[in-house]
Amino acid sequence: MKYKYKTAQDGRQRPTVRLLAAAIGTIMLAGCFDGDSDSSGDNNTVDKGPLLPSNGQYQADIRRTTNGVPHIRANDLASAAFGHGYVQAQDNVCLLAEAVVKARSERAKYFGPGPDNINIINDFSFKAQKILSGAEAEYPTLSDESKAMVEGFTAGYNKYVSETDPSDLPAECRDQPWVKEIAPTDLLAHYRIVGQYASGALFSTGAVFLAIPGEDPAAAQPTPVMAAKSDMALPDVSASARTLASSRDNYQETGLASNAWGVGGDLTEQGRGALLANPHFPYTGHRRLYQVQMTVPDYLHINGAGLLGTALPLINFNDRLAWSHTVSTSRRFTMYELTLKPGDNLTYIKDGEEKPITSETFQIEVNTGGPNPVTVERTFYFSEYGPMLSANAVTSGGLPKWGEAGTAYTYRDANENTSGLLDTWLGMSRANNLNEFQDVFRNCGTTLWVNSTYADADGNAFYIDSSSAPHLSEEALGVIEFKRGLSPEYNQLFDGGLTLLDGSTSRDDWVEGECAGLTPYEKKPKLVRSDWVQNSNSSYWSTNPAAFLTGYSPLYGAEEAEINPRTRLGIKMLQNPADPGFPDAPAPAGQDGKFSAQELISVIWNNRAWYAEAFLPELRERCTMIGATPVNGVDLTPWCGPLQTWDGLYDLDSVGAHIFRVFIGNYRNQFDTDLTVAFDPANPVYTPAGPSAAGKGTANDAMLQALATGVQALEAQGIAPDAQLGEVQYYRPSGDVPPGGTPVFQSQPIPWHGGDGSVDGAFNAIGVVTDNVAEDTIFPRIAPSTIANTAGLSDGSGGVDGWLIARGTSWHFGLEFTDNGPQAYGLVSYAQSTDRMSEFFTDQAERYSNKDFRKLYLDESEIEANVISRMEVSGTR
Template identity: 30%
Template sequence: MPLRNRLRLLAVSGLALFTVAASLPPAVADASHTRHPSGGGLSAVIRYTEYGIPHIVAKDYADLGFGNGWAQAADQVCTLADGFVTLRGERSRYFGPDAAPDGSLSSATSNLSSDLYFRGVQDSGTVEKLLTVPAPAGQSHDVKELERGWAAGYNAWLKQNRIGDPACRGADWVRPVTMLDVATRAFALSVLGGQGRGIDGITAAQPPTGAPASPGVPPGEAAKAAQRLLSTQNADMGSNAVAFRGSTTANGRGLLLGNPHYPWQGGRRFWQSQQTIPGELNVAGGSLLGSATVSIGHNANIAWSHTVATGVTLNLHQLALDPTDPTAYLVDGRPERMVKRTVSVEVKGGAPVTRTQWWTRYGPVVTSLGAGLPLPWTATTAYAVNDPNTTNLRSADTGLGFSKARSTADIQAALRRTQGLPWVNTVAADSAGHSFFSQSQVLPRITDDLAQRCSTPLGRATYPSSGLAVLDGSRSDCALGSDPDAVQPGIFGPGRMPTVKDAPYVENSNDSAWLTNADAPLTGYERVFGTIGTPRSMRTRGAIEDVSAMAAKGRLTVGDLQEQQYANRAPAGDRAAADLARACAALPDGTAAGSDGRAVDVSAACDVLARWDRKFDNGSRGALLFDRFWRRATAGSAAELWKVPFSPTDPVRTPHTLNTAAPRVTAALADAVAELRAAGIAPDAPLGANQVVVRNGKRIPVGGGTESLGVWNKTEPVWDAAAGGYTEISAGSSYIQAVGWDGSSCPVARTLLTYSQSSNPNSPHYSDQTELFSGERWVTSRFCEKDIARSPALRVVRVREHR
């Protein structure tokens, strides 16, 4: 239909497209002045363009939230509903107590553990109390209106539509939600990196009954366990982001490439939209499911992304217990009784389960953090976990502040004003040519001085190595204290945050802020924020090489960002493949001993490794062989893998030179060759033949590589030899955006949602962007009105409550 006729049809139909009147064709602009179309209920207009991307327009925040909740339900109702079952503490009721939740909203290893925690949150009124806290320490009125509208929109979609997704069609656990449910989801995400890590230990904690408790992990082993614990978050939630200053670009304006690495399934998926309130808000980007604001995105003047930060969002307090009562602890010699909370959970096919949880002035008693760090509750000692994000519901206000920003200075102002981000860094660029990085997190106020004065023997081992502080809870002078500019007690204020402004580039790939710009290392922050002078990940090293070379080349455009995203260079391959190929060719009789001692003919692999293009493109031959080798080779000590060790004076280039004399190197090669041979996969098979996702029976090749390879385009595939290699992606590149400006009123933006908008296999948007990702293509952002109106896929839906 011609554009003129299409706009006339919209006006005649009375579709109120509440968009910025100055930028609209006259017929549509007139419609924006009509009275509220729903007779008092909430409503919005949703314009869908290619790939099912909704452009939501509303007259106020409640209506915008309504359109957002409606559109998210249309694409992701089953995933959202499953998450709300978690938040209500009802997984055991519907799915049984022993199954494991998907991990999107907590670290719980069983439904029962998850339910006991979240029922405790509900029963104690934790989130209700936070909703009464006035801004800036609590949520703003605008965010509360967004959340109220989101719940109404989700409910309206449920009421007015039939679920077509087989994952929850006809399920009795799909129910309407409340604003409290939406806020509880924000709470769960806020504590994910802190208290959320200890859910099993919180719900299992019980006073000693006379039998001696198992001893804790020795301090040295505890330090290693804490390092493992605090690095696992990056396994499924990492990211890369880079912002370039105008001095490096072709037109003097800023550029941003955001490449967050998040789960491909479950409740931490992104969902893409544009949100508009005329004259108030106009932003596009990706939102975490269930969120009412844009998490990562751009508007006409600013673009931002996040990376998972190294700041440790929790700490432990070691309690000295009253000798006569293990549920009382001593502070300055005086006993304080723990608070006992009794929680009951309904269980499918069985009687309700009732457990107690024990709380202190510092937080809940915890008997473990992850599987490798037991914290036994004995007759003399217990541990309580402190997470300042348990009083932080401000992340949506931070996101809303970003959405309305016009410059990187506004981004910094929003971070200072709201202090809402629990576990991410922020990287941003603006149309005036500024670049910006800040590790502005809500962190417990653990100064190095406090850790020095107040660490227990366990803390003296864990804090230097991992940033996990274990403080003496028996001393009031070991309290965390406050910074005068902090929005809540017990956290660092904005003035303490590691920040870099207007460097030629600022980049982060989930290492600390130290090498945000490698030409001017950032120092002077407390250990709890991250390390200085320590080895960087292979992904950080490769990223710094790439972006520093781009900045030095100059005259950058959005096209250069697009090339970087899909370059698929494997820094590990650049550093090790040639040495490995030479060592392979020098093996007597072309055989090497595997880890089981058996001789394996690896001769066919030598030439494959030598010829490999050092990339993880779909057509790269030898990539899969190197991948399977590298996973084994890097399983042990890094010090044994390289001949030249790490040097803090050369952190990007060291360590280097593969130690081919190490038995584990040739054993890893033998095992990889044997594994591929057993699976019927040739050593020179192209990566895309054996690294795929299967959608509705179709195999879709996926490029990129795993964390240890250092590939910017991170892909964490799931190995299934019987099915022919990698046949699913657990996590990796997710909502990607490359953004710049050309002087017009419209940003130059290319986006991609790698796993597509909908998890419903019956949706036309179940795998359409995944196909684009496979072909290394992009979606051109339709941000301005003229671009939306020109979409050949334009579909306009007016949604409202039926009261």
């Protein structure tokens, strides 16, 4: 098995790409730096082990323990994946089926054009991005291990679908024609979409669709294939694509977040390693995490959770090591400005030579309400780097349209190919020590768009940005930095997440090397410690302030830059493990300052928030000073009272948390002008700080004005000053209908603790989602209409009050290695199943609400002692 790929701040106003001046194209400078284009990577292989059933029959023993967690035991890897595919379908068949419809570019076929024609735009964009055709092309190149897992998982899914009466499926997909058996290449196509969440998927809502010479809206319109259908009136898809493509302000923001700590033996009760895993992912859609324990004797023994559809869990532990992931600040794609041949929009000049822009015509089917879908087609264009791109749409007119300034734009995606996805995580899962874990990345393994934070039984703590970052030469990187200093427009583009390179010179090509254009292991940010490493979505630079990481490619993120409030609070707790800080919460590691597994899960649930600890004492003082004097017409007296007694935590019974939230939601917009202590790279945790004393305690006080504005939002919704957080913040799933239906709530509100990671600065980060479909899907959900600067407080319309939580802390646990093996405690906060009729639909949500963690079983005797059901599944390979 080879891991090598075979082919190619919170509270601050962020720069956007929407205001970028068209003049940016004039500074695509020729190189003037000496470069470094070296790369390296080993091609080590490992013993293949038992991959396929010797008798041609998949066979898996499935035992479910507490809260429906499946424990799968099989004699070969394919059969273990077979069992995994079967149980995932049992619990989440509708989501898996819709994911395949999406990957096959068949949403418009089954569900029509969709709101703003998004189904047509997505279907064509995924065709152009080679989601399915690329999977079909790369499938023969997969390692034997990956083939075993993909084939096994597919067969398990198909077994469940084939043996289940369509009328017995959950309401979201009951009797639907799109729930059917799939091919292994369909599953691999889904992986390609997963891999491009933070790259190509950002362009699938219109930027690729609009990329035609001249960007003429009429030419972008799909046309019917058959003349007999020429009278079919398609909606204005081009206009929709431009609106959708222009709606994104920042290409660094993915909407995903996480906390992870690797604690070394110096800071654990047992003197071995420990891990805090706390992904903040959506509670709906394809990015839900699903827990499974898998055993193939003498080959694989893991417990963890992965995104729906992945044949192997992704955030795992085995007997010797454990890891978690956090979304990286690295860049997973680069844009190229092509210099066109004069008078020819389909030829560009590179290194003085003419290069063709090629084209390909794709067809999709669209349900227009008739008895059969109508086939329409469109032509798309490609450079050597990948699909062409409407940079004009991406930057809302900042960059020129194709051909307007003698230029055109395209991009290269670091995660276009995901053939190594399962190999990477299998290698991590089978590693027995730090060196073997690191070997996965030495051999070009990649975790797509996330960092890895690790701990092991030997007491090591390890961090690596293991994402797919493009490998550029030192010369090319030097030119980027030169342009950023020279041009505010170019720097604005870069800060907005768009790395614009010069397509007229091979200087800006990726360095291929052993890792096919990805940055090799020796150039990735990484750190080994015996005390701790951490990441909460700030850059690698602040992994541990005792050993700042510097000198890496700017494509990995910023150095000596402000860190987000979750990172600040996490580092504070790690630096002061025996100190409860403010307020008088339990010390993170207890009185001895040494972490245990239960203390680590409790760190997540202690519900501390950075901004409360930083600003609550000052706000209380100013509340006392203002007394009954109105601020912007608001009497703050009844609202300041709860703040004076609030415990500073975001627990269910906390009184005052909701008031502070709407205060900080407004005050954070004034950090740049009101804070008096500037950010200091030597002290990143405690700076910036210091509210201004101007007008302190008067009606002109910036803090009190922010409080008054927030209070007005609470008063408008009839929320009382003495409301407990659990009365106004809750989880409540909705759906129960197929695409196009009217969703309903599926449970009573479940009180939800935690705070918004960006607005409140809460470590246990949760949040409101305003999309009216489940994440990455077209399944309808009930979504709030929210009030600005309140962290998502509903305006009371649509039957939604308070804060309706739909993302954040999901699969999370605390783990410690002991002399008796790993001991871990945690939950999947929203539960295993999306089927409302399942007993595993909200059971863990109730446990999360009550802070009732469960043990995570890896030991065979513990598994067997806690079995609540068992079955054997089999099928012919």
